[in-house]
Amino acid sequence: MTILELKNVSVAFGGVKAIESVSFSMEHGEVLSIVGPNGAGKTTLFNLISKIYDLDSGSIIFNDIELKETRPHEIAKLGIARTFQNTELFEHESVLNNLLIGCHVHTGTNLVDELFFLRKAQDQELVFRKNAENIIDLLDLQSYRNTKIVSLPFGIRKLVEIGRALCLKPKLVLLDEPSSGLNPEETEDLVFQIEDIKEELGISILMIEHDMNLVSKTSDRVLALADGKVLTIGKSQEVQEHPQVIKAYLG
Amino acid sequence: MRFIRKTNYYQDIQIFKHEGQTFWYTCLLLILFSFPFLLSDFYLGELALIFIYAIAGIGLMLLTGYTGLVSLGHAAFLGIGAYAHAYFLSLGIPFVFSLSISVLFSSLIGTLLAIPALRVTGIYLAVATLAFSIIVEQILSHWVSVTGGYRGMLVPDPSIGNVSLKSHTAFYFICLAFLSSSLLIGLNILRSPVGRAMTAVRDSEISAQSMGINLARTKTIAFAISAGFTGLAGGLLAHKIGYLAPDSFNLLISIQLLLMVVVGGTRVFTWSYLRSNIHWFFAPSLGFVKRQPSRKICPNPRIRTRYIWINPGSSPDL
Numbered sequence: 001m002t003i004l005e006l007k008n009v010s011v012a013f014g015g016v017k018a019i020e021s022v023s024f025s026m027e028h029g030e031v032l033s034i035v036g037p038n039g040a041g042k043t044t045l046f047n048l049i050s051k052i053y054d055l056d057s058g059s060i061i062f063n064d065i066e067l068k069e070t071r072p073h074e075i076a077k078l079g080i081a082r083t084f085q086n087t088e089l090f091e092h093e094s095v096l097n098n099l100l101i102g103c104h105v106h107t108g109t110n111l112v113d114e115l116f117f118l119r120k121a122q123d124q125e126l127v128f129r130k131n132a133e134n135i136i137d138l139l140d141l142q143s144y145r146n147t148k149i150v151s152l153p154f155g156i157r158k159l160v161e162i163g164r165a166l167c168l169k170p171k172l173v174l175l176d177e178p179s180s181g182l183n184p185e186e187t188e189d190l191v192f193q194i195e196d197i198k199e200e201l202g203i204s205i206l207m208i209e210h211d212m213n214l215v216s217k218t219s220d221r222v223l224a225l226a227d228g229k230v231l232t233i234g235k236s237q238e239v240q241e242h243p244q245v246i247k248a249y250l251g
Numbered sequence: 252m253r254f255i256r257k258t259n260y261y262q263d264i265q266i267f268k269h270e271g272q273t274f275w276y277t278c279l280l281l282i283l284f285s286f287p288f289l290l291s292d293f294y295l296g297e298l299a300l301i302f303i304y305a306i307a308g309i310g311l312m313l314l315t316g317y318t319g320l321v322s323l324g325h326a327a328f329l330g331i332g333a334y335a336h337a338y339f340l341s342l343g344i345p346f347v348f349s350l351s352i353s354v355l356f357s358s359l360i361g362t363l364l365a366i367p368a369l370r371v372t373g374i375y376l377a378v379a380t381l382a383f384s385i386i387v388e389q390i391l392s393h394w395v396s397v398t399g400g401y402r403g404m405l406v407p408d409p410s411i412g413n414v415s416l417k418s419h420t421a422f423y424f425i426c427l428a429f430l431s432s433s434l435l436i437g438l439n440i441l442r443s444p445v446g447r448a449m450t451a452v453r454d455s456e457i458s459a460q461s462m463g464i465n466l467a468r469t470k471t472i473a474f475a476i477s478a479g480f481t482g483l484a485g486g487l488l489a490h491k492i493g494y495l496a497p498d499s500f501n502l503l504i505s506i507q508l509l510l511m512v513v514v515g516g517t518r519v520f521t522w523s524y525l526r527s528n529i530h531w532f533f534a535p536s537l538g539f540v541k542r543q544p545s546r547k548i549c550p551n552p553r554i555r556t557r558y559i560w561i562n563p564g565s566s567p568d569l
Binding site for chain 1: 450461465
């Protein structure tokens, strides 16, 4: 079953064609990696899927819903969560609060419940907390629970960001270079964490990644992008040996 | 150092996290209750004024400290609250209803201000809110049929039913009650999704959006709530000053409010924040700074520096 489908997606910023008629689709429960040199349009593609940019032409279909007039904050409600390349956490808040903000889409209380912190709001807080604790256990963040983000090392921040995305209980999560800034040991752990997300939570993963070792260990398929165009899509080994991919990287 | 044994998640969403806090805040409340029997009317009046400004401070702190939207125009909401309350009282509407309507009215104006304010951020927002406060000041001066223009407006005495609340003691308790409930509501906001959405908007708009937070809605709510609190403070302030004139709510008051929040800690609720308020408004009248009782911006830099020095965590943005 297809979870995400892009059909002839294009976007240009002034004269720069950042993405040019990109089409691909991904299946439920699949891990699809996007590779490509700097400026290939990988992050732009993420920003298009999360509606931070608008498409010039083409269409994006998520779970049989076309993301046309969808506004950026509605994307999360549909079940797409994302992380950012240089982390965009809520820096003056604790890890726990960051995860609780991740639960925000499941809010069922109105302003009056919250102003007076009525029973409904209290119960909801407990449900959110339980959900956040599950993610803390999954990613081994117990010892950082009450630490503010500003005082955390980068590797942990990356992990918190993944955790925050998982708190949405998404169907699809977009990871923007999850391994950048991580040391080899942390990258090694990331392989297992990605597997956990896929196997235990049944979440499909679309991931931008440069570390080919991580890519080949985790991905079901790999998509190579250069100059806004799809070069090839297939198994990791095939993509790495594809002449056009080698040309794009080595010139 | 205190180690707290936590046995369930419910503990973490309570306002008082352990017995120590409950004990000390109860002590504080008892002391506040005993003041009318210990202090003279003058000091009760000054305390009531501190409470009033503290309510306005809660409002501004939610907007500036927690949502990250700087406002240089909050005196306007004080003015709107004060004038609306005085006007409704003069129409014969009972005290409690009049105050509630003024709060709602102030919130409504806050919501309207949010519409243009959503489009600007940072220093530009400060300028936009400043412009707003100047517009409000002009309206207060020229809408003679309602506000009395430059002649000003006399504020009727507060009363519930036939019981007059004019005495310093009664007014002190009213302000204390409103401050306590405002603090409670403020803390409720902060431990609910709406408060977390505000902090999310402050720290990263782009990722707040990706987490499903509606930026426009959150900012509008922040403005409305903030204006509501400040309007409430304005309504009470009207009784305190007794006579309203358009220039009672000028830029200086806005800056004073902002300084109060910044020096007290933009993200510190409760007691340490109240303490800064005391430094700002009470210290002069206690004679610390060898001046007549005055509500000018804290004139003594030594106190200001000292405050920041002994409370380094209180002013994260300074």
